[in-house]
Amino acid sequence: MTAIDSSRQRSARNGGSERAEHLAGLIMALARREGMKAGDRLIEQRLADALDLSRAPIRLGLKALEAAGLARGEPHRGFVLAKNPTSGAAQPALAAIRRSEQVYANIAGDVLASRLPFDVTEAELMRRYDLSRAELQRLLDRIAAEGWIARLPGYGWRFAETVSSPKAQAKAMAFRAVIEPAAIAQPDFMLSQEVIARLRERQQRLLEGELEKMTIGEIYHSGCEFHEQIIRGAGNPFFIEALRRVNAIRRLFAYRSFTDRDCMRRHIREHLRLLEILEAQQYAEAAELLAKHLQRPLVQGVS
Amino acid sequence: MTAIDSSRQRSARNGGSERAEHLAGLIMALARREGMKAGDRLIEQRLADALDLSRAPIRLGLKALEAAGLARGEPHRGFVLAKNPTSGAAQPALAAIRRSEQVYANIAGDVLASRLPFDVTEAELMRRYDLSRAELQRLLDRIAAEGWIARLPGYGWRFAETVSSPKAQAKAMAFRAVIEPAAIAQPDFMLSQEVIARLRERQQRLLEGELEKMTIGEIYHSGCEFHEQIIRGAGNPFFIEALRRVNAIRRLFAYRSFTDRDCMRRHIREHLRLLEILEAQQYAEAAELLAKHLQRPLVQGVS
DNA sequence: GATTGTATATTGTTGCCTAAAAGAACAATC
DNA sequence: GATTGTTCTTTTAGGCAACAATATACAATC
Numbered sequence: 001m002t003a004i005d006s007s008r009q010r011s012a013r014n015g016g017s018e019r020a021e022h023l024a025g026l027i028m029a030l031a032r033r034e035g036m037k038a039g040d041r042l043i044e045q046r047l048a049d050a051l052d053l054s055r056a057p058i059r060l061g062l063k064a065l066e067a068a069g070l071a072r073g074e075p076h077r078g079f080v081l082a083k084n085p086t087s088g089a090a091q092p093a094l095a096a097i098r099r100s101e102q103v104y105a106n107i108a109g110d111v112l113a114s115r116l117p118f119d120v121t122e123a124e125l126m127r128r129y130d131l132s133r134a135e136l137q138r139l140l141d142r143i144a145a146e147g148w149i150a151r152l153p154g155y156g157w158r159f160a161e162t163v164s165s166p167k168a169q170a171k172a173m174a175f176r177a178v179i180e181p182a183a184i185a186q187p188d189f190m191l192s193q194e195v196i197a198r199l200r201e202r203q204q205r206l207l208e209g210e211l212e213k214m215t216i217g218e219i220y221h222s223g224c225e226f227h228e229q230i231i232r233g234a235g236n237p238f239f240i241e242a243l244r245r246v247n248a249i250r251r252l253f254a255y256r257s258f259t260d261r262d263c264m265r266r267h268i269r270e271h272l273r274l275l276e277i278l279e280a281q282q283y284a285e286a287a288e289l290l291a292k293h294l295q296r297p298l299v300q301g302v303s
Numbered sequence: 304m305t306a307i308d309s310s311r312q313r314s315a316r317n318g319g320s321e322r323a324e325h326l327a328g329l330i331m332a333l334a335r336r337e338g339m340k341a342g343d344r345l346i347e348q349r350l351a352d353a354l355d356l357s358r359a360p361i362r363l364g365l366k367a368l369e370a371a372g373l374a375r376g377e378p379h380r381g382f383v384l385a386k387n388p389t390s391g392a393a394q395p396a397l398a399a400i401r402r403s404e405q406v407y408a409n410i411a412g413d414v415l416a417s418r419l420p421f422d423v424t425e426a427e428l429m430r431r432y433d434l435s436r437a438e439l440q441r442l443l444d445r446i447a448a449e450g451w452i453a454r455l456p457g458y459g460w461r462f463a464e465t466v467s468s469p470k471a472q473a474k475a476m477a478f479r480a481v482i483e484p485a486a487i488a489q490p491d492f493m494l495s496q497e498v499i500a501r502l503r504e505r506q507q508r509l510l511e512g513e514l515e516k517m518t519i520g521e522i523y524h525s526g527c528e529f530h531e532q533i534i535r536g537a538g539n540p541f542f543i544e545a546l547r548r549v550n551a552i553r554r555l556f557a558y559r560s561f562t563d564r565d566c567m568r569r570h571i572r573e574h575l576r577l578l579e580i581l582e583a584q585q586y587a588e589a590a591e592l593l594a595k596h597l598q599r600p601l602v603q604g605v606s
Numbered sequence: 607g608a609t610t611g612t613a614t615a616t617t618g619t620t621g622c623c624t625a626a627a628a629g630a631a632c633a634a635t636c
Numbered sequence: 637g638a639t640t641g642t643t644c645t646t647t648t649a650g651g652c653a654a655c656a657a658t659a660t661a662c663a664a665t666c
Contacts, residue, residue: 019626019627041639043638043639043640044639044640045638045639045640051456052455052456052457052461053456053457053628053629054457054627054628054629054630055628055629055630055640056627056628056629056630057457057627057628057629059640059641060627075635075640075641076634076635076636076639076640076641077635077636077639077640078639078640121616121617121618121659122617122618123616123617123618124617132650132651133618133650133651134649134650134651137649138649141444141447141454144444144447144448145447145453145454147544150448151444151448152355152356153354153355153356154355154356154357154360154617154618154657154658154659155616155617155618155657155658155659156617156618156658156659158355160540160544161540162540162541162544165540168540171538171539171540171541172541174489174539174541175539175541175542175545178481178482178485178486178542179481179482179545182481182485183481186477235474236474236477236478237463237464237465237468237471237474238465238474238475238477238478238548238549239478239481241450241463241465241548242478242482242545242548245541245544245545245548246541322656322657344609346608346609346610347609347610348608348609348610356658356659357658357659357660358610358658358659358660359657359658359659359660360657360658360659362610362611363657378610378611378665379609379610379611379664379665379666380609380610380665380666381609381610424629424646424647424648425647425648426646426647426648427647435620435621436620436621436648437619437620437621441619457627457628457629457648458627458628458629458646458647458648459628459629459647459648
């Protein structure tokens with residue numbers, strides 16, 4: 001009896017297909033990043049590869065998209081985007097992801113505002129955020145992967161000083177100002193023309209209007225990707241890893257940081273300038289420009 | 304019936320108090336790092352704080368130490384070290400830790416030698432290393448925390464390219480050669496006299512003979528601690544975090560790297576020289592020396 | 607005043623089971 | 637030849653109950 005009750009409660013809470021909606025959101029977000037338009041085909045295997053999943057879950061997501069009117073499917077012909085991923089109609093699908101991030105964001109906020117102690121027990125978190133053990137488990141795994149919480153040897157977890165320190169944001173930028181230019185200055189740094197072209201194209205799309213349609217989160221993500229791609233040229237995974245980690249934590253601050261579109265526009269123009277110099281293989285100069293780019297204090301939120 | 308069987312099997316495998324022995328090992332290792340001698344008191348609360356545990360598990364460890372003849376306890380007077388932690392008698396306790404690391408080391412070796420594919424499922428690992436789900440879980444958590452494996456969105460885990468790349472070791476050193484000097488060069492770098500004194504004392508103890516009594520793993524650990532303490536002076540947790548991460552991965556290689564005690568001795572003398580310069584607060588010079596120190600290729604295993 | 611001893615409450619683990627999700631292989635279709 | 641539809645197997649998640657480990661508070665002792 002209790003088993004039946006709990007399963008009923010569960011499916012009620014999930015509304016039947018939370019997972020599918022989540023997957024739909026992932027697909028839509030990907031389509032957006034890739035700059036796809038209404039009418040483009042959504043090829044299962046390609047989506048699966050891009051999202052590191054198999055076709056089965058992709059399928060679920062596609063069906064959910066169809067149900068939401070964002071994709072059209074015909075038998076044996078697969079699915080096609082019905083709306084531009086940047087249009088307002090696509091918002092609800094993306095919201096599904098956002099909803100699942102709710103608790104995560106709450107915790108992040110509470111830590112940043114010191115409403116949570118350094119050391120916490122799982123039971124405490126379960127109570128406080130009304131989570132099942134499994135849900136919390138996944139959440140903690142994720143946060144641990146992002147590097148701002150770690151298991152204690154005994155019971156409980158401890159938040160990293162990286163998040164709890166009041167000056168974390170400035171520290172993060174100082175760290176980036178060291179590793180990013182240094183990566184470019186590595187002796188075997190190299191960025192292929194194709195990569196440069198792709199990066200340039202994306203930055204230009206932003207300037208040509210897409211910036212206005214994006215959420216803060218997406219703008220932040222796009223900025224991170226740009227920098228990561230550049231750093232990737234050093235061919236040293238440790239630089240990339242380190243940058244990813246800083247960015248994961250900076251993201252926690254991102255939501256609250258002041259963002260002015262003009263400022264961003266200037267920022268993106270600097271990105272384009274950097275690409276020019278990199279294309280000319282003037283790496284020393286590029287490193288210098290990047291260092292300056294990162295020391296600009298006003299643009300912490302989106303660089 | 305099955306329940307009884309499995310629990311019997313379990314306690315047989317554990318030999319009754321594996322955990323206690325493990326704790327004993329931790330205490331002994333700590334005593335060793337702290338340079339304690341036979342006759343020193345083992346104060347429960349202090350040990351608990353140092354190991355991030357409460358007194359209860361410490362107690363267990365102390366009793367195990369007593370059972371092994373490494374500590375002596377009297378009622379209401381607590382425990383006292385019975386042997387020097389560097390003596391041969393202390394070895395068995397430390398071995399308990401090493402034993403528990405067996406599977407971890409196996410996996411590390413298999414990954415480094417490409418005997419494991421990039422992507423693996425939990426079930427595969429459970430079969431391969433004969434682990435229960437829970438044991439594997441903890442192991443994966445730890446490896447994930449060290450940053451060389453990550454969950455895939457669907458089933459399975461993926462090893463980081465940081466480990467699998469053949470040039471990982473060189474890349475790791477290149478990364479350190481960037482962040483460590485840069486940390487010292489940070490405008491607000493500062494290292495207190497006490498810290499310098501403590502570090503110096505420890506390095507000197509090594510030169511005065513302790514080096515010979517240490518295992519490769521301990522030597523490696525000691526080197527990492529030295530560098531981490533130095534970097535800590537920058538007051539920027541991101542530098543520390545990044546260094547920790549590189550070191551965690553370098554440790555995987557450490558066991559196989561050639562180590563020559565003379566070479567180490569030279570290395571430690573460089574550490575002492577660095578401390579001198581830091582004490583004089585000549586930070587620019589110190590950064591330069593550290594950069595050189597890290598570019599020396601022969602000593603990768605222990606710097 | 608600091609430290610240890612002891613009792614008690616809290617917390618996390620483990621094993622088992624069922625259900626759900628994902629992956630893989632192959633046939634059908636464009 | 638690529639892509640989709642379908643089926644089947646494998647893998648993981650979720651929930652529960654008993655259990656073991658850990659934390660905490662307070663009294664006793666040095």
